[in-house]
Amino acid sequence: MTIDIPGYRPGTWTLDPAHSEVTFSVRHMMISKVRGSFGVKSATIVAPENPLDAKVEASVDVTSIDTNDEGRDTHLRSADFFDVENHPTMEFRSRSARVEDGDLFVDGDLTIRGVTRPVSFALDFGGFGTDPWGNYKAGASATATIDREDFGLTWNAALETGGVLVGKDVTINLDLQGSLAQD
Template identity: 45%
Template sequence: MTTDDINATAASDTTALPLRPGQWALDPLHSNANFQVRHLGISKVRGRFTGVTAELVVGERVEDVRVSATIDLATIDTGNADRDAHVLSPDLLDVAKRPTMVFRSTGVSGAGEDWTMAGELTIGEVTRPVTLAVDFGGVVDVPMGGGRHAGFEAAGEIRRSEFGLDFAPGLLGEVVKIQLDMQFVEPSDA
């Protein structure tokens, strides 16, 4: 085997996927879209969105992977109904004008345990690049006809002002941390 053969094999091993090609469906019962933001600079408010749809399209190589997700912003849950109503008001999210947040991947890269997903996040009429650190949890057969599931964690952060969400600087932190825990179901044989 030549050095070129070894390099070619190593390159193909780093881009091969342990996932079956096709369109993987989100398992909404085992997926979460969470966030946290500082309040008054001294504590953190955590919350989640319960209205999440997502799609994972797997090709033969990492370069062919595409992810898209849509979050219904009206489904915010911070554990406090009054706070949720205020976040949805024109003061902050203005859900009447910005009903959804949409993520579309533009590329996946990495190897071993270090993966990154680049993409574009759109909130209302503003689209900005976002990079997420991704942890692949693996693939498992679910008993009793549950199919094969793949699990992922993705984490990143955005700056509120870059999306026109600049209400109450000093009261709310500029940086919003995002944590996604997602399970996808392998495509069934057609």
């Protein structure tokens, strides 16, 4: 199967970290959500003629976690959660892309804390354009929900009122902009 994406150009695309972000949200005390972000280290998309055959490799700097609370961030970097001393990055490698009911998904392997599991990101293209310096750019957003315990992130605390301090489901949001490599 092939799809037509207006403005699509084959080639090697590299992520622009200054115009991209990785954010997440997770239930806190079962009543609200904590949101945070990570710095993007790198991402490359090798895009052939058929966009569904593109390959994505990305690396996120887990040490850069920011939830607007330094104490919580320090705990998240510890061995209780991400264990950044031994696992400073989170990695994603695509396996395939597909269209399902008109929606585009990128399926791949996500590695967190040395544990690799399959993940599907729902992809929303923002479009393509040329910046004032002649660089051809693409923008997209993607979302996936993972069970953090599947990746060894199992720390939690029971609450006196019932339930737990940290929810299992984590929603990952990507807002990305990349440039097509110049020939």
